[in-house]
Amino acid sequence: xxxxxxxxxxxxxxxxxxxxxxxxxxxxxxxxxxxxxxxxxxxxxxxxxxxxxxxxxxxxxxxxxxxxxxxxxxxxxxxxxxxxxxxxxxxxxxxxxxxxxxxxxxxxxxx
Numbered sequence: 811x812x813x814x815x816x817x818x819x820x821x822x823x824x825x826x827x828x829x830x831x832x833x834x835x836x837x838x839x840x841x842x843x844x845x846x847x848x849x850x851x852x853x854x855x856x857x858x859x860x861x862x863x864x865x866x867x868x869x870x871x872x873x874x875x876x877x878x879x880x881x882x883x884x885x886x887x888x889x890x891x892x893x894x895x896x897x898x899x900x901x902x903x904x905x906x907x908x909x910x911x912x913x914x915x916x917x918x919x920x921x
Contacts, residue, residue, distance in 0.1 A: 813868035
């Protein structure tokens, strides 16, 4: 059995979140939380919150042993891009793209 948690439409670029998600993929849940404590990235809180949600889903909905969980898969997909304009010189405008992410973490019980 496995449990899943999704964080959708998170306002941070997927490239930045993937750096943090790569650290916890395949690790035990306790080890993953410990490793996240020492990551110095702004997306750390978002990944940690999603991991806590996956562990809670495993304990509550799937009736799995929370002490025996590991991160089976963790990945980040790109969400929709918000397009905004910023004023520039000589009455011009430049488009800026604010990217969003979908964070997915799946935890399973180790045999």
